[in-house]
Amino acid sequence: MRINLSLFMRTYYPFVNIARFFAIFLVIVGHVTKNEFLFNSIFCFHMPLFFILSGFLFVPDGNLKQVAVKKFKSLIVPYLFFYALTLAYFWIVESRFRESLVDSEWMRLLPFVLGCNYGASMSHNIVLWFLPALFCVELLADVLYTRVKNEGIRVGIVLAIGAAGFVMSEVGIWELPWGISQAMVMLPFFVLGIYFQSLLQALQLSKLKSWMLFVVSAAVFVCLLGVVGKNSVQSGLFPSIPLFLLSSVIGSLMVISLAMICGRVPVFEALGAGSVTLVVMCIHEPLYRPLVIMASRLTGIDARSDVMLTLVVSAVTFVLCYLASIVYNKYIASRLARSADRLLGESGNYSADT
Numbered sequence: 001m002r003i004n005l006s007l008f009m010r011t012y013y014p015f016v017n018i019a020r021f022f023a024i025f026l027v028i029v030g031h032v033t034k035n036e037f038l039f040n041s042i043f044c045f046h047m048p049l050f051f052i053l054s055g056f057l058f059v060p061d062g063n064l065k066q067v068a069v070k071k072f073k074s075l076i077v078p079y080l081f082f083y084a085l086t087l088a089y090f091w092i093v094e095s096r097f098r099e100s101l102v103d104s105e106w107m108r109l110l111p112f113v114l115g116c117n118y119g120a121s122m123s124h125n126i127v128l129w130f131l132p133a134l135f136c137v138e139l140l141a142d143v144l145y146t147r148v149k150n151e152g153i154r155v156g157i158v159l160a161i162g163a164a165g166f167v168m169s170e171v172g173i174w175e176l177p178w179g180i181s182q183a184m185v186m187l188p189f190f191v192l193g194i195y196f197q198s199l200l201q202a203l204q205l206s207k208l209k210s211w212m213l214f215v216v217s218a219a220v221f222v223c224l225l226g227v228v229g230k231n232s233v234q235s236g237l238f239p240s241i242p243l244f245l246l247s248s249v250i251g252s253l254m255v256i257s258l259a260m261i262c263g264r265v266p267v268f269e270a271l272g273a274g275s276v277t278l279v280v281m282c283i284h285e286p287l288y289r290p291l292v293i294m295a296s297r298l299t300g301i302d303a304r305s306d307v308m309l310t311l312v313v314s315a316v317t318f319v320l321c322y323l324a325s326i327v328y329n330k331y332i333a334s335r336l337a338r339s340a341d342r343l344l345g346e347s348g349n350y351s352a353d354t
Helices: 014-032 036-043 046-056 064-092 105-109 123-147 151-171 177-203 207-224 241-262 266-271 274-299 307-344
Strands: none
Touching (some): 014 241, 014 307, 046 123, 064 105, 064 123, 064 274, 123 177, 151 177, 177 241
16 A cells, blocks of 8 residues: 655645644543543543544655754654743642652653653653654654665564554553653554545545544444543553554544544634644643632532533633643744754754644
């Protein structure tokens, strides 16, 4: 099967941004809620969905240094910035009322170097693991698609890496530097997104086919919810690897087909832009926690256990994150890019969507 990657450089697909908006909102809900059913329903597919969407947008470059520099500026620089920002907030504010999970507060400096949650060092904003892991996946995918010409060998390597990652999760070898552990199990989903390029391109031209895919995937997904269990890519928790793989693919197809059915929805497309979802991903955790406290005190109900309150808190969190993304992209992103250019001896424009 040949994949015409160049076609996707010239075409904008609104369903990608819409699906990304749905995905990032589910991330917030999944982190806010204490409802076990809702948590399990989201965590069995939401992170693979992000990697599938990233794979759909992937175009190999061939110049590994150029790719590394580009992805360093678009993923690692924001990671370092938001890690420092949220760590400062934790030490100044949250440490007064949140239990510390580390043996020493100085351990929280380790992720600047290790890029992972070693010893719970990233526990104040755990979701930042995603950026180093995606960085590793992007680089590995570029190597595979430019250096390995035989498709069968390439697929075999991807499956072997994914299988090795799941084996490592089973034997307790996890939290390797720079999200390598998570990257290994997410690489097959990223590559699946590449293979979905042709399929989704055809599906988006037919609302009927999109509806059919949504109905079938939603029905199968609902059937899986009773048996899928509690999964977590970040911590390497997979009660049943086959069920996780199945629920990840089916759940992702369900959300993507729903995004296709939506068609052009400019508001959703804007909210799902990479420059927005990057900021939402990085700062929603420290933002939702005070909102949970306020909502619980105002209503007398645990906002994390009540589904409606969870959705309200998640929506308010997203709005605050969106406003923060406007500030970040207008005043901060370009300055960080220029600093990275000076550090790397490069020049060029920065875009959070890259």
